[in-house]
Amino acid sequence: MPPEKSPPQVVFLPLGMPEPGVSLQRWLYEAVRSAILAGRLPAGSKLPSTRALAEHYQLARGTAQAAYQQLFSEGYLETQTGSGTRVCQVLPDATLNAGYVRRKVVAQVEAPRSPPTTPWIERLDAINPVFAQRSVMPGLRPFFPHRGDTQAFPVDLWRKLHIQQLRASRLSILLDSDPGGLPALREAIAGYLAIARGVQVPAERILVLNSVQQGLDLCLRLLAPGDSQVWMEDPGYPGARQLIDVSGVQRVDVPVDGFGIQVEEGVRLAPNARLAYVTPSRQAPLGGELSPARRLALLQWAAQSGSYIFEDDYDSEYRFIAKPIPALRSMPAAEQSVILAGTFSKLLFPSIRLAYLVLPEHLLESFTRAAALMSRHANSLSQAVLADFIHEGHFDRHVRRMRKIYASRAEAFADSAQRHWQGLIEVPEIRAGLDITCNLQVGSEQDAFARLQAASIDVLPLARYCVKPCPPGLVLGFAPYDERAIEDAAKAVAMALR
Known part of the structure; x- marks a missing residue:
C-alpha cells in the first residue's frame, strides 16, 4: 500500500524585509x-x-x-x-x-x-479584493448575502422556451445580433419599467448588456476623464468601488445614513464631480431609501454641474412592507442626467448575465458603439428566451411568487433572531431585499466573523463595505434558505458568539 500523505505542517516562510514607511x-x-x-x-x-x-x-x-x-x-x-x-x-x-x-x-x-505593466494593471493589482469572490461558488451556507433562491426558478419552463427558440425556422437567433439588444427584449424591458419602476422610456433608449458592472464601466470610460471626481456611497457596494478605483478617476467617498447618500456632503466634497454612483431605491448595504428631499437635491446638483447620476436599481423589486417605490429615473427632471441600471441576475438566476441601461437620448449612440466595440452584444439566445419569458407573463408571476417566499423567510429570520440573538446581534426591521445589515452587540467584527466561519456560518462583515470606520455590523442573507435552515443556523450563530 502506498504511504499515506502526512498533513500539512506548520511553516515559517522567509517574508523579506518591510519597506520603509510600511507598518x-x-x-x-x-x-x-x-x-x-x-x-x-x-x-x-x-x-x-x-x-x-x-x-x-x-x-x-x-x-x-x-x-x-x-x-x-x-x-x-x-x-x-x-x-x-x-x-x-x-x-x-x-x-x-x-x-x-x-x-x-x-x-x-x-x-x-x-x-507587461500598465496603469490599469497596476491599479488592479493594488486593489485588495475585499468583496468575497465566493459569491460565484455554488452551495453557499447560511447566511451568505446577496443571493436569491435559484431552486425556486421554473427551470422546466425556461427549458421549454429555449427549445422553442431553437426550432429550425428560428435558427437565425444563433447569428450576431443588434449590439443594443434584441428589439423584442428591449420592448419587454420598457414595458416592465413602465409598470414596475414608473419609468416611461422608448425601447430604443435601452441598451442590453451582460451586467450592471459593465454598464458602470462604460460610464466611467465615456463620461469621466482620468482626472475626474466620482461620488461613491460609503458604505457602498464594493464591486462598484473597486471598478471606480481601477478606472483611474478620483473616488470621493460620500457618507450614507438612513435616508441614503448625503447629497449636501457630496456637493461640499466634490461639487464638480462628473458622475455619482447611487443606490436610491434600496441602499447597498444599509437598505435605506433615498429621501424625496435628497432625490430633488441630487437631481438639482446634476443639472447645475452638468454631471451624471448612475442609478443602480439594487434590489428594488423585493419590498415586503409596501409597494416598490418609483425609480429616481422616473422623475421628470431625471431624463437628461440619470442613467438607470438594472439586472436580471437576482430576479432570475446569476448565470443569465443579462442587464440593461436606460440612457439619455444624447448618450445612446456613443454607448452603443462602445458596447459593440468591447463585447459585440449580449447572448442573443438568452435575450430571446427572456423576451418570451416576460411577454408571456412568466416573469411577473415569478417575481410576485418570490416576493411572497422571501417575505416569509424574512419573517422567519427576524423571529429566529428574536429568540436566539438577544444581546448578540440586533436585527432591524426587514423592509425589502435579499439580506439585512445587522448591528453587532458583542465582541469585535473580526472576532465574530472568525467565530462564525469556524461554525460553518457564512456572513460578510460590514467593514468590507466601508472606507471610513463604521459601527460593528454583519451583513446576513436570508432569501435562499428555508425556515428550517434559518432556525438551525440561527442557533449555531448564537452558540458561536456566546
Whole structure:
C-alpha cells in the first residue's frame, strides 16, 4: 500500500524585509497573503500560532494577531477546533488568483522577462479584493448575502422556451445580433419599467448588456476623464468601488445614513464631480431609501454641474412592507442626467448575465458603439428566451411568487433572531431585499466573523463595505434558505458568539 500523505505542517516562510514607511502589521499581512496567492502556502497549510510567529520574526504579539485577524476577516485563513490556523480551502478571490498566481509563476520561471505593466494593471493589482469572490461558488451556507433562491426558478419552463427558440425556422437567433439588444427584449424591458419602476422610456433608449458592472464601466470610460471626481456611497457596494478605483478617476467617498447618500456632503466634497454612483431605491448595504428631499437635491446638483447620476436599481423589486417605490429615473427632471441600471441576475438566476441601461437620448449612440466595440452584444439566445419569458407573463408571476417566499423567510429570520440573538446581534426591521445589515452587540467584527466561519456560518462583515470606520455590523442573507435552515443556523450563530 502506498504511504499515506502526512498533513500539512506548520511553516515559517522567509517574508523579506518591510519597506520603509510600511507598518509591521501591514507588512506581515501582505507578506502572508502574497504567499497564499502565489501558492507558497497551499490550501490547508497550517500556520504557526500568533505567539510563535511573533517570537520567530521578533514582533509584538499584538501585531501578529492584528494581521491574522485581517486575513481571517477576508477569508484567507480559518480556524477549526483542534487543528489550529490554516489556509482556507477556497480563497475569497479565486477568480483573481488565477491571473495573479500565473503572473508570479511566469516571473519566476522566465526571470529575464517581466510581465507587461500598465496603469490599469497596476491599479488592479493594488486593489485588495475585499468583496468575497465566493459569491460565484455554488452551495453557499447560511447566511451568505446577496443571493436569491435559484431552486425556486421554473427551470422546466425556461427549458421549454429555449427549445422553442431553437426550432429550425428560428435558427437565425444563433447569428450576431443588434449590439443594443434584441428589439423584442428591449420592448419587454420598457414595458416592465413602465409598470414596475414608473419609468416611461422608448425601447430604443435601452441598451442590453451582460451586467450592471459593465454598464458602470462604460460610464466611467465615456463620461469621466482620468482626472475626474466620482461620488461613491460609503458604505457602498464594493464591486462598484473597486471598478471606480481601477478606472483611474478620483473616488470621493460620500457618507450614507438612513435616508441614503448625503447629497449636501457630496456637493461640499466634490461639487464638480462628473458622475455619482447611487443606490436610491434600496441602499447597498444599509437598505435605506433615498429621501424625496435628497432625490430633488441630487437631481438639482446634476443639472447645475452638468454631471451624471448612475442609478443602480439594487434590489428594488423585493419590498415586503409596501409597494416598490418609483425609480429616481422616473422623475421628470431625471431624463437628461440619470442613467438607470438594472439586472436580471437576482430576479432570475446569476448565470443569465443579462442587464440593461436606460440612457439619455444624447448618450445612446456613443454607448452603443462602445458596447459593440468591447463585447459585440449580449447572448442573443438568452435575450430571446427572456423576451418570451416576460411577454408571456412568466416573469411577473415569478417575481410576485418570490416576493411572497422571501417575505416569509424574512419573517422567519427576524423571529429566529428574536429568540436566539438577544444581546448578540440586533436585527432591524426587514423592509425589502435579499439580506439585512445587522448591528453587532458583542465582541469585535473580526472576532465574530472568525467565530462564525469556524461554525460553518457564512456572513460578510460590514467593514468590507466601508472606507471610513463604521459601527460593528454583519451583513446576513436570508432569501435562499428555508425556515428550517434559518432556525438551525440561527442557533449555531448564537452558540458561536456566546
